[in-house]
Amino acid sequence: MSGVKVIGTGYSLPVKVVTNDDLSKVVDTNDEWIYSRTGIKSRHIISGDEAVHTLAVSSAEKAIKNAYENDSDFSKDKIIAVYVATMTSSYVFPSTACIVQKELELPESIKAFDISAACTGFVYALQTAADTLQTHVGDEGYVLVIGSECMSRTLNFSDRSSCVLFGDGAGSVIIKKDDSESSVFMQLSGTEGNTEVLHCGTYNGGDGYLHMDGGKVYKFAITSLNGAIKKLLENSGSTMEDIDYVVCHQANSRIIDSVKKKYPGHEHKFFMNMETCANTSAASVSIAMADMYEKGLLKSGMKIITVAFGAGLSWNAVLMTV
Ligand code: ACO
Secondary structure (H helix, E strand, O other), rough: OOOOEEEEEEOOOOOOOEEEEHHOOOOOOOHHHHHHHHHOOEEEOOOOOOOOOHHHHHHHHHHHHHHHHHEEEEOHHHEEEEEEEOOOOHHHHHHHHHHHHOOOOOOOOOOEEEEHHHHHHHHHHHHHHHHHHHOOOOOOOOOEEEEEEEHHHHHHOOOOOHHHOOEEEEEEEEEEEEOOOOEEEEEEEEEEEOOOOOOOHHHHHHHOOEEOOHHHHHHHHHHHHHHHHHHHHHOOOOOHHOOOOEEOOOOOOOHHHHHHHHOOOOOEEEOOOHHHOOOOOHHHHHHHOOOOOOOOOOOOOOOEEEEEEOEEEEEEEEEEEO
């Protein structure tokens, strides 16, 4: 399979910032407990008219502007697909992807749909985008891949064990096909059907709030991240020496700290920004990637691993040249 090239990124966070101290006025918690267990200091939470589709659109606008700057061949009329990873869509239907198509006046020949795979969603969307480019016939095409989430809509703000962990936001990445020999795109994924440890909904008397067994999710996260990174490296004949960055789902710094200990000398490659964003679920990897480009960390030709885990229980990992 050919690789892909990232030509534009952007992210968008709600205006309102909620700190750990703010939350301590709502539930019985404190900054020391939250920060020491999660690495989170604050999160952005929607207010006013902000919603999954508005954040998706504004992050995509930034990515499109960025793509025009980076690639003289790019035009938004050449976007052949828009995929939005989300589980907190503004509407049951139409999809957020269709709203993005309308708001950004993207071509009507476009594929546009949402991908619901909880926190694993963006990495699945990235993989779906790479598959789309692989099978596309005709002129050069671009795919807009978005992760957008308003987790605050699912939180019970009297449950201190979960409401302190999440935030809202969106990230967008625009990719095109790269046929050069040095460009790679490989993926691995898995699902352990489990509706007990992490779920949210109203089916069968459910209250519509997120419910989580934190300890079990923690163990699954570490096992799946470790397993995915190890297998991707083995299957691609690579070592951590060949990788520039690992962009993990930004759920919790303790989880990432535990994974990076397996790669002494490479700890600096594990990016983290949950301190100010918290866990934005399907948006977290996309926001992290856009944040890394903005900070000048990610550069064309680098090799990265993106890896996420979440409800399902599911995991997905991609090794790619950006
Ligand atoms: N503030 C203060 N005390 C709290 C809080 C809080 N916000 N939440 C729980 N506690 C208390 C508990 O009640 C418990 O008290 P007790 O001993 O008197 O019963 C004590 O703190 C310890 O609770 P634990 O749940 O054992 O705390 P732990 O150290 O395991 O940390 C945490 C909890 C942070 C949730 C951890 O289990 C974790 O990180 N799990 C992974 C969660 C995750 O990544 N979820 C998202 C992934 S999936 C997705 O993204 C949708």
